[in-house]
Amino acid sequence: MSATSFYELEQAPPPMTSRIEGELLEVSLGPQHPSTHGVFRMNAALDGEIVVKLKPVFGYLHRNHEKIGENASYLGSMPYTDRLDYFCSMTNNWAYALSVEKLAGLEVPERAEYLRVILAELTRLQNHASLLGFLLSDMGAWGTPLMYAFREREKILDLFESLSGSRMMCDYMRFGGCRVDPSPEWLQRAKKIVEAFPKFLDEFEKLLIKNEILIARTQGVGRLSAELAINAGITGPMLRACGVNYDLRKVDGYGFYPRFKFRVPLGDHGDTYDRLMMRALEMRESLGILKQAFEQIPAGPVMNPKVKIRAFKPPAGEAYGRIEGPKGELGFYLISDGSANPYRYRVRPPSFINLTILEDLCLGHTVADVMVILGSVDIVMGEVDR
Protein backbone atom coordinates (compact mmCIF):
# COMPACT_ATOMS: atom_id res chain seq x y z
CA MET A 1 0.00 0.00 0.00
CA SER A 2 1.38 3.34 -0.92
CA ALA A 3 1.61 6.11 1.64
CA THR A 4 -0.92 8.90 1.30
CA SER A 5 0.55 12.27 0.60
CA PHE A 6 -0.40 15.36 2.53
CA TYR A 7 -2.69 16.77 -0.14
CA GLU A 8 -4.52 13.51 -0.58
CA LEU A 9 -5.29 13.69 3.08
CA GLU A 10 -6.71 17.14 2.55
CA GLN A 11 -8.73 15.83 -0.38
CA ALA A 12 -7.80 18.81 -2.46
CA PRO A 13 -6.86 18.23 -6.07
CA PRO A 14 -3.60 19.77 -7.24
CA PRO A 15 -4.39 23.12 -8.84
CA MET A 16 -2.58 22.39 -12.06
CA THR A 17 -2.23 19.33 -14.23
CA SER A 18 1.31 18.40 -14.80
CA ARG A 19 3.14 18.35 -18.06
CA ILE A 20 4.86 15.18 -16.98
CA GLU A 21 2.04 12.66 -17.09
CA GLY A 22 0.06 14.35 -14.38
CA GLU A 23 2.55 13.51 -11.64
CA LEU A 24 3.70 15.98 -9.07
CA LEU A 25 6.80 15.71 -6.97
CA GLU A 26 6.38 16.30 -3.33
CA VAL A 27 9.33 17.90 -1.57
CA SER A 28 9.69 18.54 2.11
CA LEU A 29 11.94 21.54 2.58
CA GLY A 30 13.27 21.75 6.08
CA PRO A 31 13.02 21.72 9.07
CA GLN A 32 16.76 21.11 8.91
CA HIS A 33 17.64 23.42 6.07
CA PRO A 34 20.15 26.28 6.10
CA SER A 35 17.76 28.67 4.37
CA THR A 36 14.66 28.19 6.46
CA HIS A 37 15.92 30.51 9.21
CA GLY A 38 15.47 28.00 11.95
CA VAL A 39 13.23 24.98 12.18
CA PHE A 40 10.61 25.71 9.57
CA ARG A 41 9.27 23.22 7.10
CA MET A 42 7.53 23.69 3.79
CA ASN A 43 5.75 20.88 2.02
CA ALA A 44 5.93 21.81 -1.61
CA ALA A 45 4.28 20.07 -4.51
CA LEU A 46 6.36 20.60 -7.62
CA ASP A 47 5.46 20.34 -11.25
CA GLY A 48 8.87 20.04 -12.76
CA GLU A 49 10.53 22.93 -10.98
CA ILE A 50 7.40 25.04 -10.56
CA VAL A 51 5.69 25.18 -7.19
CA VAL A 52 2.01 24.34 -7.50
CA LYS A 53 1.24 23.93 -3.84
CA LEU A 54 3.08 24.88 -0.73
CA LYS A 55 2.13 24.22 2.81
CA PRO A 56 4.08 25.79 5.63
CA VAL A 57 4.51 23.58 8.66
CA PHE A 58 5.61 25.14 11.88
CA GLY A 59 5.53 24.51 15.56
CA TYR A 60 8.92 22.88 15.95
CA LEU A 61 10.06 25.66 18.23
CA HIS A 62 6.85 26.03 20.19
CA ARG A 63 7.72 26.88 23.77
CA ASN A 64 4.36 27.73 25.25
CA HIS A 65 5.27 31.38 25.48
CA GLU A 66 1.77 32.69 26.08
CA LYS A 67 0.96 30.15 28.75
CA ILE A 68 4.25 30.86 30.50
CA GLY A 69 3.32 34.54 30.38
CA GLU A 70 0.03 33.81 32.10
CA ASN A 71 1.82 32.02 34.91
CA ALA A 72 4.70 34.44 35.34
CA SER A 73 4.46 37.78 37.05
CA TYR A 74 4.35 40.91 34.92
CA LEU A 75 8.03 41.46 35.57
CA GLY A 76 8.85 37.80 34.97
CA SER A 77 7.47 37.92 31.42
CA MET A 78 9.90 40.62 30.40
CA PRO A 79 12.96 38.37 29.89
CA TYR A 80 10.80 35.88 28.02
CA THR A 81 9.88 38.54 25.47
CA ASP A 82 13.58 38.74 24.53
CA ARG A 83 13.32 35.20 23.32
CA LEU A 84 10.44 35.82 20.94
CA ASP A 85 12.31 37.50 18.15
CA TYR A 86 15.85 37.09 19.34
CA PHE A 87 17.17 39.56 16.77
CA CYS A 88 15.20 42.47 18.17
CA SER A 89 14.86 41.96 21.89
CA MET A 90 14.78 45.70 22.53
CA THR A 91 11.65 46.24 20.46
CA ASN A 92 10.01 43.20 22.03
CA ASN A 93 10.73 44.67 25.44
CA TRP A 94 9.27 47.96 24.38
CA ALA A 95 6.06 46.45 23.02
CA TYR A 96 5.50 44.51 26.21
CA ALA A 97 6.39 47.44 28.44
CA LEU A 98 4.05 49.65 26.41
CA SER A 99 1.10 47.32 26.87
CA VAL A 100 1.71 47.01 30.62
CA GLU A 101 2.02 50.79 30.84
CA LYS A 102 -1.29 51.14 28.99
CA LEU A 103 -2.85 48.57 31.29
CA ALA A 104 -1.76 50.30 34.47
CA GLY A 105 -1.63 53.86 33.16
CA LEU A 106 2.02 54.44 33.95
CA GLU A 107 4.05 57.46 32.95
CA VAL A 108 7.49 57.08 31.40
CA PRO A 109 10.20 59.72 31.97
CA GLU A 110 11.30 61.72 28.98
CA ARG A 111 14.84 60.39 28.88
CA ALA A 112 13.59 56.83 28.92
CA GLU A 113 11.29 57.52 25.98
CA TYR A 114 14.21 58.90 23.99
CA LEU A 115 16.33 55.93 24.95
CA ARG A 116 13.62 53.60 23.77
CA VAL A 117 13.51 55.33 20.42
CA ILE A 118 17.30 55.14 20.13
CA LEU A 119 17.40 51.47 21.02
CA ALA A 120 14.46 50.58 18.78
CA GLU A 121 16.07 52.27 15.81
CA LEU A 122 19.42 50.62 16.54
CA THR A 123 17.55 47.34 16.64
CA ARG A 124 15.96 48.13 13.31
CA LEU A 125 19.39 48.85 11.86
CA GLN A 126 20.89 45.58 12.99
CA ASN A 127 17.82 43.55 12.10
CA HIS A 128 17.61 44.93 8.58
CA ALA A 129 21.36 44.67 8.06
CA SER A 130 21.41 41.03 9.06
CA LEU A 131 18.25 40.34 7.06
CA LEU A 132 19.91 41.67 3.91
CA GLY A 133 22.90 39.49 4.62
CA PHE A 134 20.75 36.41 5.15
CA LEU A 135 18.69 37.09 2.07
CA LEU A 136 21.75 37.43 -0.11
CA SER A 137 23.24 34.32 1.36
CA ASP A 138 19.96 32.50 0.56
CA MET A 139 20.46 33.61 -3.02
CA GLY A 140 23.86 32.04 -3.22
CA ALA A 141 26.11 34.93 -2.28
CA TRP A 142 27.18 32.64 0.51
CA GLY A 143 29.04 34.15 3.38
CA THR A 144 30.56 37.40 2.27
CA PRO A 145 27.59 39.82 2.41
CA LEU A 146 26.36 38.12 5.55
CA MET A 147 29.71 38.63 7.23
CA TYR A 148 29.81 42.29 6.21
CA ALA A 149 26.33 42.71 7.66
CA PHE A 150 27.27 40.87 10.82
CA ARG A 151 30.34 43.05 11.27
CA GLU A 152 28.06 46.07 11.52
CA ARG A 153 25.51 44.22 13.56
CA GLU A 154 28.18 43.23 16.03
CA LYS A 155 29.05 46.86 16.68
CA ILE A 156 25.44 47.55 17.62
CA LEU A 157 25.25 44.39 19.69
CA ASP A 158 28.38 45.51 21.54
CA LEU A 159 26.52 48.70 22.36
CA PHE A 160 23.60 46.69 23.68
CA GLU A 161 25.98 44.55 25.69
CA SER A 162 27.70 47.45 27.36
CA LEU A 163 24.33 49.00 28.18
CA SER A 164 22.19 46.07 29.22
CA GLY A 165 24.73 43.36 29.92
CA SER A 166 23.76 40.99 27.15
CA ARG A 167 24.15 41.08 23.41
CA MET A 168 20.84 39.64 22.40
CA MET A 169 18.83 38.85 25.52
CA CYS A 170 18.87 42.45 26.63
CA ASP A 171 15.96 42.48 29.09
CA TYR A 172 16.52 46.20 29.27
CA MET A 173 13.16 47.93 29.46
CA ARG A 174 10.84 47.92 32.40
CA PHE A 175 7.31 49.19 32.66
CA GLY A 176 7.77 52.78 33.69
CA GLY A 177 11.15 53.31 32.07
CA CYS A 178 14.41 51.58 31.41
CA ARG A 179 16.66 49.58 33.69
CA VAL A 180 20.04 51.31 33.43
CA ASP A 181 20.94 54.88 32.65
CA PRO A 182 23.52 55.00 29.87
CA SER A 183 26.67 56.97 30.52
CA PRO A 184 27.57 59.94 28.31
CA GLU A 185 30.39 57.83 26.90
CA TRP A 186 27.89 55.23 25.80
CA LEU A 187 25.86 57.85 23.97
CA GLN A 188 29.03 59.16 22.33
CA ARG A 189 29.97 55.68 21.23
CA ALA A 190 26.50 55.06 19.84
CA LYS A 191 26.64 58.36 18.01
CA LYS A 192 29.95 57.41 16.45
CA ILE A 193 28.62 54.08 15.27
CA VAL A 194 25.54 55.71 13.80
CA GLU A 195 27.69 58.27 12.01
CA ALA A 196 29.84 55.53 10.50
CA PHE A 197 26.85 53.44 9.43
CA PRO A 198 26.11 55.17 6.08
CA LYS A 199 29.55 54.11 4.92
CA PHE A 200 28.53 50.50 5.39
CA LEU A 201 25.22 51.09 3.62
CA ASP A 202 26.93 52.67 0.61
CA GLU A 203 29.37 49.82 0.45
CA PHE A 204 26.64 47.25 0.79
CA GLU A 205 24.57 48.83 -1.95
CA LYS A 206 27.57 48.92 -4.21
CA LEU A 207 28.29 45.31 -3.36
CA LEU A 208 25.02 43.83 -4.41
CA ILE A 209 22.03 46.06 -4.98
CA LYS A 210 22.97 46.70 -8.59
CA ASN A 211 24.20 43.20 -9.18
CA GLU A 212 22.58 41.75 -12.31
CA ILE A 213 22.26 38.30 -10.80
CA LEU A 214 20.47 39.69 -7.78
CA ILE A 215 18.12 41.72 -9.95
CA ALA A 216 17.33 38.68 -12.07
CA ARG A 217 16.64 36.62 -8.97
CA THR A 218 14.45 39.17 -7.20
CA GLN A 219 12.62 41.46 -9.59
CA GLY A 220 9.12 40.19 -10.29
CA VAL A 221 9.59 37.27 -7.92
CA GLY A 222 7.05 36.74 -5.16
CA ARG A 223 4.83 39.62 -6.09
CA LEU A 224 2.33 40.58 -3.42
CA SER A 225 -0.67 42.72 -4.26
CA ALA A 226 -1.71 45.49 -1.93
CA GLU A 227 -5.23 44.04 -1.57
CA LEU A 228 -3.97 40.64 -0.49
CA ALA A 229 -1.45 42.21 1.86
CA ILE A 230 -4.13 44.28 3.57
CA ASN A 231 -6.60 41.39 3.71
CA ALA A 232 -4.02 39.05 5.19
CA GLY A 233 -2.97 41.55 7.84
CA ILE A 234 0.57 41.92 6.59
CA THR A 235 2.48 44.70 8.31
CA GLY A 236 5.90 46.22 8.34
CA PRO A 237 8.29 46.53 5.41
CA MET A 238 6.41 43.81 3.53
CA LEU A 239 3.23 45.87 3.47
CA ARG A 240 5.04 49.07 2.58
CA ALA A 241 6.80 47.32 -0.28
CA CYS A 242 3.34 46.97 -1.86
CA GLY A 243 2.88 50.71 -1.70
CA VAL A 244 0.57 50.87 1.32
CA ASN A 245 1.54 53.78 3.51
CA TYR A 246 1.09 52.25 6.92
CA ASP A 247 3.75 52.74 9.53
CA LEU A 248 2.71 52.59 13.16
CA ARG A 249 5.34 55.15 14.03
CA LYS A 250 3.31 57.61 11.98
CA VAL A 251 -0.18 56.12 12.38
CA ASP A 252 -0.07 55.41 16.10
CA GLY A 253 2.59 57.89 17.09
CA TYR A 254 3.55 55.84 20.14
CA GLY A 255 6.49 56.89 22.25
CA PHE A 256 8.07 60.11 21.07
CA TYR A 257 7.92 59.33 17.37
CA PRO A 258 5.72 62.35 16.53
CA ARG A 259 8.67 64.50 17.60
CA PHE A 260 10.94 63.13 14.90
CA LYS A 261 11.09 64.00 11.25
CA PHE A 262 11.36 60.99 9.02
CA ARG A 263 9.89 59.65 5.83
CA VAL A 264 8.25 56.29 5.27
CA PRO A 265 9.76 54.61 2.22
CA LEU A 266 7.19 52.93 -0.01
CA GLY A 267 7.62 50.28 -2.67
CA ASP A 268 5.82 50.04 -5.95
CA HIS A 269 5.66 46.43 -7.10
CA GLY A 270 5.58 44.39 -3.94
CA ASP A 271 8.15 41.95 -5.25
CA THR A 272 11.21 40.60 -3.51
CA TYR A 273 13.42 43.37 -4.86
CA ASP A 274 11.13 46.02 -3.40
CA ARG A 275 11.09 44.25 -0.07
CA LEU A 276 14.88 44.14 -0.11
CA MET A 277 15.22 47.81 -1.04
CA MET A 278 12.62 48.73 1.57
CA ARG A 279 14.98 47.49 4.27
CA ALA A 280 17.90 49.44 2.82
CA LEU A 281 15.85 52.63 2.64
CA GLU A 282 14.39 52.17 6.11
CA MET A 283 17.88 51.94 7.52
CA ARG A 284 18.66 55.36 6.11
CA GLU A 285 15.54 56.82 7.72
CA SER A 286 16.44 55.14 11.01
CA LEU A 287 19.81 56.84 10.89
CA GLY A 288 18.01 60.18 10.56
CA ILE A 289 15.81 59.43 13.56
CA LEU A 290 18.85 58.39 15.58
CA LYS A 291 20.69 61.59 14.78
CA GLN A 292 17.74 63.67 15.93
CA ALA A 293 17.37 61.57 19.06
CA PHE A 294 21.03 62.01 20.02
CA GLU A 295 20.61 65.76 19.71
CA GLN A 296 17.38 65.97 21.65
CA ILE A 297 17.89 63.47 24.46
CA PRO A 298 17.50 65.27 27.79
CA ALA A 299 19.09 64.48 31.12
CA GLY A 300 16.98 63.07 33.90
CA PRO A 301 15.80 59.82 35.43
CA VAL A 302 15.19 56.78 33.27
CA MET A 303 12.74 55.11 35.59
CA ASN A 304 9.44 56.33 36.95
CA PRO A 305 10.09 56.24 40.73
CA LYS A 306 6.43 55.54 41.52
CA VAL A 307 6.50 52.18 39.76
CA LYS A 308 7.47 49.24 41.89
CA ILE A 309 8.32 46.42 39.60
CA ARG A 310 8.14 43.72 42.25
CA ALA A 311 4.67 42.45 43.22
CA PHE A 312 3.25 44.64 40.49
CA LYS A 313 -0.53 44.38 40.29
CA PRO A 314 -2.24 46.45 37.63
CA PRO A 315 -5.96 47.17 37.94
CA ALA A 316 -8.38 44.83 36.20
CA GLY A 317 -8.80 45.63 32.56
CA GLU A 318 -7.33 44.96 29.18
CA ALA A 319 -4.81 46.72 27.00
CA TYR A 320 -3.21 46.27 23.63
CA GLY A 321 0.19 47.84 23.14
CA ARG A 322 1.66 47.76 19.68
CA ILE A 323 4.79 49.12 18.10
CA GLU A 324 6.34 49.09 14.68
CA GLY A 325 8.95 46.42 15.15
CA PRO A 326 11.57 45.86 12.48
CA LYS A 327 9.47 43.02 11.09
CA GLY A 328 6.05 44.60 11.40
CA GLU A 329 3.38 45.33 13.95
CA LEU A 330 4.36 43.69 17.20
CA GLY A 331 1.59 43.75 19.76
CA PHE A 332 0.93 42.40 23.21
CA TYR A 333 -2.63 41.97 24.36
CA LEU A 334 -2.97 41.72 28.10
CA ILE A 335 -6.04 41.04 30.19
CA SER A 336 -5.62 41.65 33.88
CA ASP A 337 -7.94 40.43 36.59
CA GLY A 338 -6.15 42.48 39.21
CA SER A 339 -3.83 39.72 40.34
CA ALA A 340 -0.07 39.50 39.96
CA ASN A 341 -0.27 37.44 36.76
CA PRO A 342 -2.02 38.44 33.56
CA TYR A 343 -5.26 36.54 33.00
CA ARG A 344 -4.53 36.41 29.29
CA TYR A 345 -1.29 37.21 27.57
CA ARG A 346 -1.37 37.23 23.81
CA VAL A 347 1.38 38.11 21.37
CA ARG A 348 0.68 39.37 17.90
CA PRO A 349 3.87 38.31 16.17
CA PRO A 350 4.62 40.08 12.90
CA SER A 351 6.68 37.32 11.32
CA PHE A 352 4.00 34.70 11.94
CA ILE A 353 1.28 36.73 10.28
CA ASN A 354 3.57 37.79 7.44
CA LEU A 355 4.34 34.13 6.85
CA THR A 356 0.70 33.12 6.33
CA ILE A 357 0.71 34.29 2.70
CA LEU A 358 3.83 32.35 1.78
CA GLU A 359 1.92 30.04 -0.55
CA ASP A 360 0.39 32.94 -2.48
CA LEU A 361 3.83 34.42 -2.97
CA CYS A 362 5.45 31.19 -4.09
CA LEU A 363 2.88 29.73 -6.50
CA GLY A 364 4.14 29.66 -10.04
CA HIS A 365 7.75 30.27 -9.11
CA THR A 366 10.56 27.77 -9.12
CA VAL A 367 11.59 25.94 -6.01
CA ALA A 368 14.82 27.94 -5.94
CA ASP A 369 12.76 31.13 -5.65
CA VAL A 370 10.91 29.79 -2.62
CA MET A 371 14.01 30.32 -0.50
CA VAL A 372 14.45 33.86 -1.76
CA ILE A 373 10.82 34.69 -1.09
CA LEU A 374 10.97 33.16 2.37
CA GLY A 375 14.13 35.14 3.07
CA SER A 376 12.45 38.37 2.04
CA VAL A 377 9.51 37.75 4.40
CA ASP A 378 11.97 38.10 7.28
CA ILE A 379 10.94 35.49 9.80
CA VAL A 380 12.46 34.42 13.06
CA MET A 381 11.18 31.08 14.23
CA GLY A 382 11.30 32.08 17.87
CA GLU A 383 8.53 34.50 17.12
CA VAL A 384 6.59 32.37 14.63
CA ASP A 385 6.25 29.40 16.94
CA ARG A 386 6.47 31.17 20.28
Added chain:
Amino acid sequence: MIGFGVLSGMAVTLRNFIGSYFEKDRLTTVQYPEERETLPENYRNFPFLVYDTDDAEAGLRCVACKICEKECPPQCIYIVKSEDKKPDYMAKPQFYPRIFDIDISVCMSCQICVEVCPFEAIKMDKVFELSRRQRFDALLMGKDELAKSNTYYHQIHPLEAAEVDANLAAAAAKKKPAVESKATPSANT
Protein backbone atom coordinates in the same frame (compact mmCIF):
# COMPACT_ATOMS: atom_id res chain seq x y z
CA MET B 1 26.23 47.45 -19.14
CA ILE B 2 25.59 43.86 -18.18
CA GLY B 3 28.15 42.61 -15.73
CA PHE B 4 29.09 46.00 -14.36
CA GLY B 5 27.08 45.43 -11.19
CA VAL B 6 28.84 42.14 -10.56
CA LEU B 7 32.25 43.72 -11.16
CA SER B 8 31.65 46.66 -8.85
CA GLY B 9 30.54 44.19 -6.20
CA MET B 10 33.76 42.27 -6.68
CA ALA B 11 35.71 45.49 -6.27
CA VAL B 12 34.09 45.97 -2.86
CA THR B 13 35.07 42.46 -1.86
CA LEU B 14 38.62 43.03 -3.04
CA ARG B 15 38.86 46.31 -1.16
CA ASN B 16 37.67 44.62 1.99
CA PHE B 17 40.10 41.77 1.53
CA ILE B 18 43.10 44.00 1.01
CA GLY B 19 41.86 46.48 3.58
CA SER B 20 41.79 43.77 6.21
CA TYR B 21 45.59 43.80 6.15
CA PHE B 22 45.81 47.53 6.80
CA GLU B 23 42.65 48.79 8.47
CA LYS B 24 41.88 47.44 11.88
CA ASP B 25 38.14 48.05 11.70
CA ARG B 26 37.84 45.78 8.68
CA LEU B 27 39.45 42.92 10.57
CA THR B 28 37.25 42.23 13.54
CA THR B 29 38.17 38.65 14.38
CA VAL B 30 39.56 38.00 17.84
CA GLN B 31 41.58 34.81 18.27
CA TYR B 32 39.56 33.83 21.28
CA PRO B 33 41.34 31.53 23.70
CA GLU B 34 44.62 33.42 23.27
CA GLU B 35 43.22 36.91 22.88
CA ARG B 36 40.31 38.13 24.92
CA GLU B 37 38.26 41.25 24.71
CA THR B 38 37.59 42.99 27.99
CA LEU B 39 34.01 42.50 29.00
CA PRO B 40 31.95 45.64 29.51
CA GLU B 41 31.20 46.73 33.05
CA ASN B 42 27.53 45.85 32.75
CA TYR B 43 28.14 42.39 31.35
CA ARG B 44 26.06 39.81 33.14
CA ASN B 45 25.85 36.13 32.95
CA PHE B 46 25.00 34.09 36.06
CA PRO B 47 24.25 35.11 39.62
CA PHE B 48 26.50 34.68 42.63
CA LEU B 49 26.16 35.47 46.32
CA VAL B 50 28.16 38.26 47.87
CA TYR B 51 29.80 37.91 51.24
CA ASP B 52 31.59 40.54 53.29
CA THR B 53 34.67 39.95 55.43
CA ASP B 54 36.78 36.88 54.74
CA ASP B 55 34.40 34.21 55.93
CA ALA B 56 32.14 32.94 53.18
CA GLU B 57 29.82 31.26 55.68
CA ALA B 58 29.43 34.02 58.25
CA GLY B 59 29.73 37.02 55.96
CA LEU B 60 27.01 36.03 53.54
CA ARG B 61 24.64 38.92 52.98
CA CYS B 62 21.73 36.65 52.09
CA VAL B 63 19.07 36.38 54.80
CA ALA B 64 17.00 33.73 53.00
CA CYS B 65 14.01 36.01 52.42
CA LYS B 66 13.19 33.94 49.33
CA ILE B 67 12.16 36.93 47.22
CA CYS B 68 14.53 35.95 44.43
CA GLU B 69 13.25 32.39 44.54
CA LYS B 70 9.71 33.66 44.10
CA GLU B 71 10.51 36.17 41.37
CA CYS B 72 12.90 34.03 39.31
CA PRO B 73 11.07 33.49 36.01
CA PRO B 74 12.50 30.04 35.16
CA GLN B 75 12.52 29.10 38.88
CA CYS B 76 16.11 27.99 39.04
CA ILE B 77 16.72 29.10 42.64
CA TYR B 78 16.07 26.79 45.56
CA ILE B 79 16.41 28.09 49.09
CA VAL B 80 15.91 26.42 52.43
CA LYS B 81 15.76 28.90 55.26
CA SER B 82 17.55 28.20 58.50
CA GLU B 83 15.56 27.61 61.67
CA ASP B 84 17.96 29.47 63.92
CA LYS B 85 19.36 32.93 63.58
CA LYS B 86 23.00 33.72 63.60
CA PRO B 87 24.81 37.04 63.60
CA ASP B 88 25.53 38.38 60.15
CA TYR B 89 28.45 40.55 59.14
CA MET B 90 26.84 43.51 60.91
CA ALA B 91 26.49 41.47 64.11
CA LYS B 92 22.73 41.51 63.81
CA PRO B 93 20.95 38.18 64.28
CA GLN B 94 19.49 37.08 60.96
CA PHE B 95 18.24 33.99 59.27
CA TYR B 96 20.58 32.49 56.76
CA PRO B 97 20.11 30.11 53.84
CA ARG B 98 20.74 26.56 54.95
CA ILE B 99 20.60 25.53 51.29
CA PHE B 100 20.96 27.98 48.43
CA ASP B 101 21.10 26.28 45.06
CA ILE B 102 21.02 27.83 41.62
CA ASP B 103 20.73 25.57 38.63
CA ILE B 104 22.90 27.44 36.15
CA SER B 105 21.67 25.25 33.32
CA VAL B 106 18.14 26.58 33.90
CA CYS B 107 19.07 30.18 34.67
CA MET B 108 18.42 32.58 31.80
CA SER B 109 20.61 35.45 33.05
CA CYS B 110 17.75 37.92 33.28
CA GLN B 111 19.06 39.74 36.36
CA ILE B 112 15.64 39.89 38.00
CA CYS B 113 17.01 38.28 41.19
CA VAL B 114 19.55 41.09 41.41
CA GLU B 115 16.91 43.73 40.89
CA VAL B 116 14.50 42.43 43.50
CA CYS B 117 17.03 41.59 46.22
CA PRO B 118 16.58 44.12 49.03
CA PHE B 119 19.86 43.13 50.73
CA GLU B 120 22.28 43.51 47.77
CA ALA B 121 23.16 39.89 48.39
CA ILE B 122 22.95 38.44 44.90
CA LYS B 123 24.84 39.89 41.95
CA MET B 124 25.68 38.90 38.41
CA ASP B 125 28.94 37.19 37.67
CA LYS B 126 31.08 37.49 34.55
CA VAL B 127 32.42 33.95 34.34
CA PHE B 128 31.29 32.38 31.09
CA GLU B 129 33.59 29.40 30.65
CA LEU B 130 31.35 26.99 32.43
CA SER B 131 31.37 23.85 30.34
CA ARG B 132 31.20 20.65 32.33
CA ARG B 133 31.91 17.08 31.45
CA GLN B 134 28.91 15.63 33.29
CA ARG B 135 25.46 15.81 31.87
CA PHE B 136 23.21 16.22 34.85
CA ASP B 137 23.91 18.10 38.03
CA ALA B 138 27.35 19.54 37.37
CA LEU B 139 25.85 22.96 36.81
CA LEU B 140 23.75 22.87 39.94
CA MET B 141 25.68 25.28 42.09
CA GLY B 142 25.45 25.12 45.84
CA LYS B 143 26.03 27.84 48.38
CA ASP B 144 29.74 27.14 48.66
CA GLU B 145 30.27 27.55 44.92
CA LEU B 146 28.05 30.60 44.62
CA ALA B 147 29.53 32.59 47.48
CA LYS B 148 32.09 35.09 46.29
CA SER B 149 33.65 37.92 48.19
CA ASN B 150 32.82 41.59 47.96
CA THR B 151 36.38 42.13 46.75
CA TYR B 152 35.65 39.94 43.77
CA TYR B 153 32.48 41.91 43.16
CA HIS B 154 34.54 45.09 43.15
CA GLN B 155 36.87 43.57 40.62
CA ILE B 156 34.21 42.63 38.11
CA HIS B 157 31.78 45.53 38.49
CA PRO B 158 33.85 48.39 39.97
CA LEU B 159 31.38 51.23 39.48
CA GLU B 160 28.30 49.30 40.47
CA ALA B 161 29.98 47.80 43.54
CA ALA B 162 31.13 51.20 44.74
CA GLU B 163 27.57 52.48 44.45
CA VAL B 164 26.19 49.47 46.30
CA ASP B 165 28.72 49.90 49.12
CA ALA B 166 27.87 53.58 49.40
CA ASN B 167 24.16 52.75 49.59
CA LEU B 168 24.73 50.10 52.22
CA ALA B 169 26.91 52.40 54.28
CA ALA B 170 24.30 55.14 54.08
CA ALA B 171 21.55 52.75 55.13
CA ALA B 172 23.63 51.47 58.04
CA ALA B 173 24.48 55.00 59.13
CA LYS B 174 20.81 55.95 59.04
CA LYS B 175 19.72 52.91 61.03
CA LYS B 176 22.26 52.87 63.82
CA PRO B 177 24.24 56.04 64.07
CA ALA B 178 25.76 54.88 67.38
CA VAL B 179 27.62 51.87 66.00
CA GLU B 180 28.23 53.35 62.60
CA SER B 181 31.91 52.75 62.43
CA LYS B 182 31.48 49.13 63.37
CA ALA B 183 28.48 48.52 61.16
CA THR B 184 29.74 49.94 57.92
CA PRO B 185 30.74 47.13 55.61
CA SER B 186 34.22 47.85 54.51
CA ALA B 187 34.54 48.27 50.80
CA ASN B 188 37.76 46.51 50.05
CA THR B 189 38.35 43.85 52.64
